[in-house]
Amino acid sequence: MDKSDKIIVGISIGDLNGIGIEVILKTFQDKRMLDFCTPVLFGATKVISYHKKALSLDIPVHGITSINQINHNKINVLNIWKEDVDLELGVSTKVSGEYAAKSLAFAMEHLKEDKINVLLTAPINKENIQSETFNFPGHTEYLEANLEGNSLMILMTDKLRIGLITGHIPISKVAEAITPALIKEKVKIMHESLKKDFGISKPKIAVLSLNPHCGDNGVIGKEDDEIIKPTIDEIKENGTLVFGPYAADGFFGSETYKQFDGVLATYHDQGLAPFKALSFGNGVNFTAGLNKIRTSPDHGTGFDIAGKKLANPSSFTEALFAGIQIYKNRNEYLQLTKNQLLVK
Template sequence: MDSDFLPRIGITTGDINGIGPEVILKALEKQKITKLCTPIIYGSGKHLSKYKSELGFHDWQFFTINNTKQANRKKFNLVNCYEGPNFELTLGEVKKEAGQLAFQALKRATEDLKSGYIEALVTAPISKDNTQGEEFNFPGHTEFLAHAFGVEDVLMFLVSEDLRLGVVTGHIPLEQVKKQINKKSISKKLDLMKTSLINDFGIQKPKIAVLGLNPHAGENGMLGKEEEEIIEPVVNEYRSKGNLFFGPFPTDGFFATQQWKQYDAVLAMYHDQGLTPFKMLAFDSGVNYTAGLTGVRTSPDHGTAFDLAGKNEANPGSMMQAIFAAIDIYKNRRLNEELTSNAISPVEIKKIIKANKEKN
């Protein structure tokens, strides 16, 4: 692997009236990012200039380019993406035009990621309400990216330095969760989680905990049958094949007693079951990673926070970690690919052993 190569990391500005641009500015300003990657921002130069002026980032400069081939590895690059009616920056307000800009930036960055023009993508938060349209009819980034890459299943994987947590069901109403909890859906997410831990995080024999669905993990069937009839059989089947998968665990006790520290990752059944404890433990450092894509995509684990926009109070910690995670995952993938391509197959090993025996 070329140690001098700096991956091109695309960063979408998200909703320009939220805190996305602020945390991007702060993340790039405070860290010597250009020594680790070539940052390429996707958004509107006009609005980003206004935003940084509002926050007093007068010395922060970006280099406008038409495509990633023009990116300067020593500067902050920006690809202008907005095509639409002129509109003014109105920090803290939900505007249709801002949603249009957010989508156009995401669409262009996704196309570049698919084409290999950038090595990874970091997405600042969008407002799902004002981003909806003919081309974006999705609950969020995760579903849009899965559709764009033509992938049926991806894993919403929340990661921090100490905790990695995925969910079986994502952005769906609670009443639909039970209908989507079955052996097939759980198995798919476990496969995605295991593959990601190996390829993206370098954990060759991952230890995974699986949470129950019902209170107290069903209390031996008194509070629900899903644990006994669906979740536990799946876990046992994987463990019979040599996987270090355990559960189902009651969510409250699992986190209250810090059992999660004994595992490389945790699989929750639904969105709030997993994201609530995750954000309590790693709100300023957590990263939302979409596992299962051929490209690398990360995001801070917070939203647009319109109430903070323009106040210069947003914490850039999660955005910084999202950028670092994108770089690390990309490098881990490259390293794993090289090791795999250079690995000697079992058949070749047998031939070598046989040849040595004949010589001796």
């Protein structure tokens, strides 16, 4: 492979006092990783060096001041600030949140300008990152505001993909948010993503029920009978293979999820609790539905183990491979559909 053809993965370094930089460095300890991509960390070599020293990790990095200076055989660190930053590993501080936001903002600009091919985000702290310029519940909402398309958070492994119909909203607001329009939008995004990002020609999608036991014919709520089921039936008429609603407990307990290419949960914990029980440590968060590709590990900042060399890089490594594969799949899909249009 020509080095200039390698996929460039831009990496926002997350909260400076968390485990993000540790899992990044541990992932690239294996030099073979550089055969798959060219990594560009958005931050500062001083910060990376601080973490390397604290963790006793001897991993060389290549400091640059412009994306044009990247070395395809090295771990590139794009220096986006020069000043010294006070670091307190394991502690949530306003400073660590502020610089996490800077890293993300610079990475986003490079993604929008096609200077990087994939964005891989290390974990942020959703509280200390808040400011006038970052006023979002999390990465997903920030990405949707900055990129084209409508987002769908998908938690994924090789065998399980769970999308969320509603995301970071209070549980008290979930029922009123579940509308036919929203269900149709999320099913459409997942269906298109499964085709173009995962290479599945006829995806089968399951939708989970909002209420326990699908509402037990209205005894425990009417939303499943009056909103979710009729909407699924309507979507089916257009040829999309969508099924449900399924009661979440039995759906996962009986391993019914293995029969589907994608699953849509009605709210955050309904999807993430079983996903992390089944896959924690190897899961990937992928933001589907947007014109650019972003993945991240399925864990948080890990302040309790930061700086102790205990962080497991598996999820970050999986997120890296997922981003690369999705990028390849999407390009292949675009080429195939473009050729079909030319034939017609």
